[in-house]
Amino acid sequence: MINSKRNHSMKHDRSSSRPAATVAGGVRGAASLPALTILTPTFNRCHLLPRLHGSILAQNVAPGRVEWLVVDDGSTDATAGWLAARAAEGPLPLRHVSTVNGGKHRALNRGAELARADWAMLVDSDDWLLDGALCHALELIGRFGADPRIGSLVSPLQITGRPQNRFALTRNPCSQAERLRVERHFDTCTIRRVAAMRAAPFPEIPGETFLAESWQHFAVSRTYLTHLDNTPLVAGEYQPDGLSARSLRLRRAAPLGAMRVCDEMLASNLPLRHRLRARINRARFWWHARDQGKRPAQSPGVIAAALALPLYLRDRWALRRG
Numbered sequence: 001m002i003n004s005k006r007n008h009s010m011k012h013d014r015s016s017s018r019p020a021a022t023v024a025g026g027v028r029g030a031a032s033l034p035a036l037t038i039l040t041p042t043f044n045r046c047h048l049l050p051r052l053h054g055s056i057l058a059q060n061v062a063p064g065r066v067e068w069l070v071v072d073d074g075s076t077d078a079t080a081g082w083l084a085a086r087a088a089e090g091p092l093p094l095r096h097v098s099t100v101n102g103g104k105h106r107a108l109n110r111g112a113e114l115a116r117a118d119w120a121m122l123v124d125s126d127d128w129l130l131d132g133a134l135c136h137a138l139e140l141i142g143r144f145g146a147d148p149r150i151g152s153l154v155s156p157l158q159i160t161g162r163p164q165n166r167f168a169l170t171r172n173p174c175s176q177a178e179r180l181r182v183e184r185h186f187d188t189c190t191i192r193r194v195a196a197m198r199a200a201p202f203p204e205i206p207g208e209t210f211l212a213e214s215w216q217h218f219a220v221s222r223t224y225l226t227h228l229d230n231t232p233l234v235a236g237e238y239q240p241d242g243l244s245a246r247s248l249r250l251r252r253a254a255p256l257g258a259m260r261v262c263d264e265m266l267a268s269n270l271p272l273r274h275r276l277r278a279r280i281n282r283a284r285f286w287w288h289a290r291d292q293g294k295r296p297a298q299s300p301g302v303i304a305a306a307l308a309l310p311l312y313l314r315d316r317w318a319l320r321r322g
Helices: 049-057 079-089 104-114 133-144 176-182 194-199 214-221 247-253 255-266 272-291 302-321
Strands: 036-042 066-072 094-098 119-122 127-129 150-156 188-193 225-228 234-236
Touching (some): 036 049, 049 066, 066 079, 066 104, 079 094, 094 104, 104 194, 133 150, 188 214, 247 272, 247 302, 272 302
Parallel strands (some): 036 066, 066 094, 150 225
Antiparallel strands (some): 119 188, 127 234, 150 188
């Protein structure tokens, strides 16, 4: 079930409460605030972080306009030392915090708490910024940031070795339902209003370390609209051990989180085909939860459970094959 205590009446002004926090690389205080926080959750990606760091340094933006906030999700490699060295040497304002390993969604929640800007650009540690990305991002914030209806600024991700995707939808800003009626799914870069992230934090389910980022996309879209922009800001490449490559295994290990994503979709004003798919997928992971001795609060119903059973059995076969 969706957490009914979550407040969907989101505030947009800078007077919203921001918890005081000290993180490595700086102390939050009364200094002038940046316009944009680049928020990077990371886990054992020390070998890839220099590429992202270099791409940020190469951007032509005024000092103080952008900060880089890295949430280290319990890495066991040299990430912590590398970040400390980069924060000490400057000139990029870099803050970093280490947490107990709990999954990317928990790292994003922590980053939203600590972000100093009103907007956060979500950039994975295996991605990098394209030339001019921050100038264009700041331009988008300048044009649309004062519009209280808009909660997300979204652009296509540039994937190495693949054709560049583009949005076909011409109505801007748009709702998530409008977008799904027209657009096929592809990877994107999101610049999100920090107030929206704080008002709709990812559920943190005990014993589970994965929750798809789409949960927050749907949660935020209940209150905010999205502006689509076809200028790619971020490039990336799929890693053999990345989240995309391990999607089924991760969702199977965190079935209650997978069900929560489906719950959020069902609570949104989505096209019928997406709602039907979400209902069947919810039942699919209900079967996986039962396998693990977990008892979700709400059963999927006989019809949905029957329709989802072949998908569940296919998952088990695929995971056994490795």
